[in-house]
Amino acid sequence: MGELTFAGIDGIVILTVFAIIMLVIGYYSGRGEKNIHESLSGYYLASGNLGIVALFFTLFATQYSGNTIVGYAPSAYRTGFSWLQSISFMTIIIGVYLLFAPRLYVIAKKRNFITPTDWLQHRFNSKGVTLLAIFLMLWGLGNYLLEQLVAIGQAVSGMTGGTIPYQVAVIAFVLVMLAYEWMGGMKAVAFTDVMQGIVLLIGILAFVAGGVYLAGGSFGSITQFIAENEPAKIAVPSAEVNINWFSMLILVGLGASIYPHAVQRIYAAKSEKTLKKSFARMAWMPLLTTGLVFLVGIIGIKLFPGLEGNASEQLVGVMANEIATINPFFYWIMIIFFGGIVAAIVSTADSVLLSFSSLISNDVYGKFIKPDASEHRKVMVGKIIGIIAIFGLLWIAWNPPGTLYEIFVLKFELLVQVFPAFVLGLYWKRLNSKPVFWGMVLGAIVAGLLTFTGHKTVYGIHGGIIGLTLNFIVCVGGSLLSSASLKRDPVLEEDLNAVYIKA
Structure with a gap:
C-alpha cells in the first residue's frame, strides 16, 4: 500500500481508536443476548433480524474489501482506461444477486437455513454434492481470508510509516477481530460494517478531490497528459483484452454472488422487502466506490509516471503522502481514511472467518461428524476451528504469493463451479x-489444472470460465439425458412449486 511517512504516532492513535470501537461494538452486540452463543442462527445470522441499514452496509463491506482500494487503484494505474471493467463487474454482481436472492430467501426463511450448502442438501439430497460444494466454498473462503490478512499487514505497516511491522500488524488486528467476533457474531460484524462503510465513503471522496487538485484541478489535463505520454493506456483495447474483460465479468459476477458470507447475508435479512431495498441501493455503489478508486489510479498516472511492478502497488500510499501536504484538513482526512481502510479490511476478514467457521460447525461437524450435537456445541466447534484456520493461514501471509489482484482472481476459479448447482437448481x-456432482468435479479439475499450471487465461478466457462451461454442459446435458425419477419428497416439492418458473 505504501508508507504514510507523515502519519507516525497519529496513525497509531487512529488505529487504536478504530480497534477500541470494534471491541466495544462486539461487546455490546453480544451483551445480554444469550441466543447469540446458544444457536447457530443467533451467532451466524444475527437471528435473521438485520434491518435495512445494517444489511446494506454489511453487503457493502462484503462486496468491497480492502482489495478494492489497495489493489484496484494500482491495477487502473498499470492498465489505464480499460480497467473500467472493474465498475461493470461490480455492477453485474448485483444483477446476479437479484436473479436468485429473493427466491432463495423465501425457502431459506421457511426452512431455517444457516449455510449455503443447506440449500444444496435440501435441493439435491446428495452427500457428494454437499461435500464437494463445502470443499469448493472453503477453498474460496480460505483464499479470500488470506487476501485480507495480506492487506491488513500492508495497510497497518504502511499507515504507521513502518513503525508497526507487517507481522505485528497482522497479529494485532487478527486478535481484535477474533475478540469482537467471538463476543457478538454476525451482529457485531454487521455493526462494524456500518462504521467502516461510512468512513470509506467519505474518505474516498476526499482522496479523489485531493488527487485532482494536485494533478492540476481538472480531469481534462489528466487525460491529455496520458494521451501525450502513455497513449496505450487510453487506446482501444485489443481483441484479447476485450475477451478477457467479458471473461472477468462472468467469473466475478457469478463467483462473487455465491460467496458463502454473501449468501448468509441473504439469509440474515429481516424481510424480503428489506433484502430488495438493500440490493436496490447497492446498485449505485460501484460508481461511488470502484468508480472512484478507478479515478485514483488514473490520476496517479499523471502524478507519479513510470511506476512499475511492486512500486506501482504502493500507489495509494504514495498519493496519500502528497495529498496530506495540501493542508491540515487533508492531513487528518487521510489518516482517518487509512484507518477506515484497515477497519474495512478487518471487517471483510471477519465476515469471511464467520462464514468459514459456520461451514465447519454446521456442515462438516453438524452434518457428517456429530449430527446430534447441540447448537451451542456446534457454535463452539466453529469458533475454535476458525481460530485454528486463521493462524494456519498466517504463515502464508508472511510471504504473500503475488499481488493482491492475483490472489483475488485465484479464489474464483474453483468457487464459481458451485454456481450451476446453486442457481440453476432454483429455476429448473x-x-x-x-x-x-460430475459437472462440479470436471469443472473444478479443468479450472484447477489451468490455474496451477500457469495458464490462467487461454486467449483471454479465464481457466475458471472454461471449467464452468464444461460444468454447465455436463449439468444440463446429463440432466436432460437422465432417466432418473423427478419425484421429490413433499417438503421439497412444496418449496419448488412456490418459487419455480416451470421449465
Whole structure:
C-alpha cells in the first residue's frame, strides 16, 4: 500500500481508536443476548433480524474489501482506461444477486437455513454434492481470508510509516477481530460494517478531490497528459483484452454472488422487502466506490509516471503522502481514511472467518461428524476451528504469493463451479444430482489444472470460465439425458412449486 511517512504516532492513535470501537461494538452486540452463543442462527445470522441499514452496509463491506482500494487503484494505474471493467463487474454482481436472492430467501426463511450448502442438501439430497460444494466454498473462503490478512499487514505497516511491522500488524488486528467476533457474531460484524462503510465513503471522496487538485484541478489535463505520454493506456483495447474483460465479468459476477458470507447475508435479512431495498441501493455503489478508486489510479498516472511492478502497488500510499501536504484538513482526512481502510479490511476478514467457521460447525461437524450435537456445541466447534484456520493461514501471509489482484482472481476459479448447482437448481426442476456432482468435479479439475499450471487465461478466457462451461454442459446435458425419477419428497416439492418458473 505504501508508507504514510507523515502519519507516525497519529496513525497509531487512529488505529487504536478504530480497534477500541470494534471491541466495544462486539461487546455490546453480544451483551445480554444469550441466543447469540446458544444457536447457530443467533451467532451466524444475527437471528435473521438485520434491518435495512445494517444489511446494506454489511453487503457493502462484503462486496468491497480492502482489495478494492489497495489493489484496484494500482491495477487502473498499470492498465489505464480499460480497467473500467472493474465498475461493470461490480455492477453485474448485483444483477446476479437479484436473479436468485429473493427466491432463495423465501425457502431459506421457511426452512431455517444457516449455510449455503443447506440449500444444496435440501435441493439435491446428495452427500457428494454437499461435500464437494463445502470443499469448493472453503477453498474460496480460505483464499479470500488470506487476501485480507495480506492487506491488513500492508495497510497497518504502511499507515504507521513502518513503525508497526507487517507481522505485528497482522497479529494485532487478527486478535481484535477474533475478540469482537467471538463476543457478538454476525451482529457485531454487521455493526462494524456500518462504521467502516461510512468512513470509506467519505474518505474516498476526499482522496479523489485531493488527487485532482494536485494533478492540476481538472480531469481534462489528466487525460491529455496520458494521451501525450502513455497513449496505450487510453487506446482501444485489443481483441484479447476485450475477451478477457467479458471473461472477468462472468467469473466475478457469478463467483462473487455465491460467496458463502454473501449468501448468509441473504439469509440474515429481516424481510424480503428489506433484502430488495438493500440490493436496490447497492446498485449505485460501484460508481461511488470502484468508480472512484478507478479515478485514483488514473490520476496517479499523471502524478507519479513510470511506476512499475511492486512500486506501482504502493500507489495509494504514495498519493496519500502528497495529498496530506495540501493542508491540515487533508492531513487528518487521510489518516482517518487509512484507518477506515484497515477497519474495512478487518471487517471483510471477519465476515469471511464467520462464514468459514459456520461451514465447519454446521456442515462438516453438524452434518457428517456429530449430527446430534447441540447448537451451542456446534457454535463452539466453529469458533475454535476458525481460530485454528486463521493462524494456519498466517504463515502464508508472511510471504504473500503475488499481488493482491492475483490472489483475488485465484479464489474464483474453483468457487464459481458451485454456481450451476446453486442457481440453476432454483429455476429448473429437472436438474439432477449426479450430473451436478460430475459437472462440479470436471469443472473444478479443468479450472484447477489451468490455474496451477500457469495458464490462467487461454486467449483471454479465464481457466475458471472454461471449467464452468464444461460444468454447465455436463449439468444440463446429463440432466436432460437422465432417466432418473423427478419425484421429490413433499417438503421439497412444496418449496419448488412456490418459487419455480416451470421449465
